[in-house]
Amino acid sequence: MNLLDKAIGVISPGAALKREEARRKLKILNTGYSRHGGSYAKKSLLAWISSGNDADADIVANIETLRNRSRDLYMGAPLATGALKTLRTNVVGSGLALNAQIDAKFLGMTDEKAKEWEEKTEREWRLWSENVNCDAERRQTFFQLQSLVLLSALMSGDVFVTMPVIPRKGCPYDLRIGLIEADRVCNPLNPVTTANVLGGIEVGQYGETVAYWVANRHPGAIPRTGQDMRIEWKRVLAFGTTTGRRNVLHIMADVERPAQRRGVPMLAPVIESLKQLSRYSEAELMAAVVSGMFTVFIKSNTPGSPLGSPFDPSAQVDRDPNAYELGNGAIVSLEDGEEIQTADPNRPNPNFDGFATAICRQIGAALEIPYELLVKNFTASYSASRASLLEAWKMFRMRREWLVGNFCQPVYEEWLTEAVLKGRIEAPGFFDDPAIRAAWCGADWYGDAQGQLDPLKEANAAKVRVDEGFSTREWRLLAATDTQQ
Secondary structure, three states: OOHHHHHHHHHOHHHHHHHHHHHHHHHHHOOHHHHOOOOOOOHHHHOOOOOOOOHHHHHHOOHHHHHHHHHHHHHHOHHHHHHHHHHHHHHOOOOOEEEEOOOHHHHOOOHHHHHHHHHHHHHHHHHHHOOHHHEOOOOOOHHHHHHHHHHHHHHHOEEEEEOOEOOOOOOOOOEOEEEEOHHHEOOOOOOOOOOEEEOOEEEOOOOOEEEEEEEOOOOOOOOOOOOOOOOOEEEEEOEOOOOOOEOEEEEEOOOOOOOOOOOOOOOHHHHHHHHHHHHHHHHHHHHHHHHHOOEEEEEOOOOOEOOEOOOOHHHOOOOOOOOOOOOOOEEEEEOOOOOOOOOOOOOOOOOHHHHHHHHHHHHHHHHOOOHHHHOOOOOOOHHHHHHHHHHHHHHHHHHHHHHHHHHHHHHHHHHHHHHHHOOOOOOOOOOOOHHHHHHHOOEEEEOOOOOOOOHHHHHHHHHHHHHOOOOOHHHHHHHHHOOOO
């Protein structure tokens, strides 16, 4: 502030403040993005007030609302249900199967011995994974658990997986998979004041996860007869203090920002659009139903009706005595002095389909699901439909790799550890060196293949690639099983 401004400030502080504000605005208007997206002077951006907060403030503070609304949309909005189920079906499908791929060269094994070991391991894995005993709740197989983990993470933002050791009669393995719904990991009512706990996750000095605070039941559970409904929290360490074993797998749908503790539901960016579209669809459906009803109203100056007894609303049980109802072929008589004025709702609305399609395209773009696949309506050309499927499978492959890396592979490594300890699988040096252990744990996971619009064209294209040396028959065979190769 110069001498003139200081003098004006003494005489008229308000005028001095306006001069300083105008000077700052002028400075802002003449620099970089302040002339464009960062402008506070343009009328189109003047009312756009936003603030910057850390990931915890932006996500954890709103996660409960986002989670509840996402689940509500899944239960009541067909488009939301279809989006999540489309993802689950294409990513998991009938289940991701194990294909053991050890590093035979590093382990000093011949190809024949390596193949024999892999076949035996896969056989033992199927013994455990294709049985409901692998589930702590004893309800689902490992393949079905994959589907539930994916759906829960997408719908709620994240899901937590525990791997307890529970011996059971007739089961050669004691490892079990336990799923914890996102709501149960939350802040305790009386947290340890020295711990950095938010959203039920305790972090350490470097932002690493130290422990999870897990409630013994869902906070919104309905009281049941004979059940203790008191909520108590247990602090579960993320890693074992002695072995470093992962006690909990925190599977987040999307990690959007550094230092993010909780996952965001997949539907979060389109919650408002989905809800408004659902309301609009319901209103149009009701208007079309009303428009399709044919009701006759009879006005007479004589008691009774030439067609029989008049409609008596008061005779309806639990009905509003002052209400008249439309119906298919209904006949309603009116009292003296009453008359009917009809209103034509003009339904079906010819503009509904075009408007709904435009909104669905925007929702599909946000969810990375092409419109044709989102609404299961393939009316475009072959090239356009194929381009949509190829674009969608980029996302499906990414989600599949995400599920494998966060759930399938860690569980397999825990199972293999138990199998080696019990002597059912031989793996020399497994506990001696992390590099040797990684070599034994190598695996690929394959699932249902991508669908084909024209199998003949796909087969001819594969033949050309093999003939020209761009690919091999072995690679094409694997790709036919799983497009993630």
